[in-house]
Amino acid sequence: MLESDQLLDFMINKWTESALTAKVLFNASHDILSDPGVQRMLHDRNERFDLIMMEPTNLDALYGLVEYYNATLMGFSSVRINWNSEELAGNPAPIVYEPISPIGYSLDSSFLSRIYNWIHITEEKLLENLIIRPAQLRILQQFFGYSAEKLNELRTRFSVILSNNHYSLGKVRANVPSIIEVGGLHLSEPPEPCDEELQKFMDDAEHGVIYFSLGLDIFIKFLPMDIQQPLLQSFAKLKQRVIWKNELFSVPNKSDNVYVIEKAPQRSILNHPKVRLFITNGGLLSVMEAVDSGVPMLGLPIFFDQFGNLRWGESAGMVKVLDINALNEETLTTTIQKMIENPKYAQRAKEMSQLFRDRPMSPLDTAVWWTEYALRNRNISRMRLNVEEIPLIQYYAIDSILTFGFRFGLIAVSVFFLGYSLFHKSRVRQRFVR
Incomplete structure (x- = not known):
């Protein structure tokens, strides 16, 4: 706002x-x-x-x-x-x-x-x-x-x-x-499968997996270092494994629990039973895929419809939204841990998935x-x-409102003058009696 x-x-x-x-x-x-x-x-x-x-x-x-x-x-x-x-x-x-x-x-x-x-x-x-x-x-x-x-x-x-x-x-x-x-029209196509290395990385994740992607439009190399560094520092503190969709083949200071991939089979990743959280910029198709898979989201919206795509989920209880321009390691880590440890986010994600999928x-x-x-x-x-x-005045019932207002005002004015007249006559009568 x-x-x-x-x-x-x-x-x-x-x-x-x-x-x-x-x-x-x-x-x-x-x-x-x-x-x-x-x-x-x-x-x-x-x-x-x-x-x-x-x-x-x-x-x-x-x-x-x-x-x-x-x-x-x-x-x-x-x-x-x-x-x-x-x-x-x-x-x-x-x-x-x-x-x-x-x-x-x-x-x-x-x-x-x-x-x-x-x-x-x-x-x-x-x-x-x-x-x-x-x-x-x-x-x-x-x-x-x-x-x-x-x-x-x-x-x-x-x-x-x-x-x-x-x-x-x-x-x-x-x-x-x-x-x-x-x-969800695009979900009709079967998802692209994971390769053997990525599949093993997720299967062997004892504490679960976090998937991080800013979509196709945002290149990590263009993100300022004051945004990249909190991400790397936060991921290093997590016990979960992190899959990071990143066009950079070499990421300095990357911890061992982070798996960097240039082209991620996103739907297959989100459908994996060990994925606990999706960190996303809130692109519409990505949001639909997360809802379809029943995965909670941590939103880092950047432009256009991404803000609106994520705010509905926040009100529904399956999304938390952070300001990417004010991102710091402590806030990011705390938010991730809270969303993973609090079962309400996963539960709401499953409920939203049921609503999204249940159609004739x-x-x-x-x-x-x-x-x-x-x-x-x-x-x-x-x-x-x-x-x-349907003229604008009729569409918004302005004519009805004005008519009601006029009638209400007329009644109010009539009551006022009637009351004033009775009060005035009463005072005149009292003076006459005296």
Whole structure:
């Protein structure tokens, strides 16, 4: 949560960040549509597509393909669904939901928390409408010649949006039928097996194993030494064995209980019965894999959605989160030992795993069924809310609140004046009697 004196700086920085984001997204959309293979496809009159599936948000120029081929539009949200995706699905989200920005995300529903979320979401909507979407419109006009009105109409064409999410991994949301949760879709593939050396390292761990990985995006060599050193010092004090996913083949001052591996078969490691804890930066897929395996997590989030991915787990009792920028050996060691020795973390992880796994269909089967459904039923407008038919004042019941407030105020004023009149008459009568 941001402190009030930080809010202005954050908003200014966010506008700058969004300008950069708009440029990156502009280049991405332009590069895709100008690719020679895509251009050949667009000029080949024999090409036909029944369905086009894409990331739903921020690459609006690609919606032009849907009109060009008269295809069904389907979305796949690779991150947890947010207000932007929900609007595209015809499911306008109340502003008390978390914004896209991880800094504004909060499980707290207090008045201040809701005010912060309202500020963040309002700002994000301004950034979307004033910076990101106009940049995408320029590409749409360049390659397809479509107008802003056509872009707005194309944004309502999503038949189904598959969301890489599951209700057990965060806030429960009120979704329309066209938003389908398929969190854990990547778990349908069988896990990569461990090699013999790694398998033996885990099998022979008398006190259990801790797995440490900062994902594919964070290279250990770029971490400052004041972060690396507390990690090494803490691992050396542990009786557990530690598997460290690390691209560095040689790690100075590494203790004997640490096994360094460049490419880790993460799911096989997490599924091993002796793994007691997963130290992670909180990438969404890694979090899902830990939940699926029932392994508690110690979170060291670094950017974007990682903060939100871990905070839900902290509230659920299977995650502890530390600030990687303020990391020290004592705090890290104490936290690791506490999480391993206290059985509540392992128990909550197992309970969360049960919730995550218990579904009527696997994520893959669910995704396949709804894809075929979208192909069978092109017009599924009844599965979404028509936002244009629900003005903002009605959506938030502002008209009802104002009407109630007016009536309540009218009654209160009437009672006040009636009481005052009776009191005044009583005093006049008393004076007359005297």
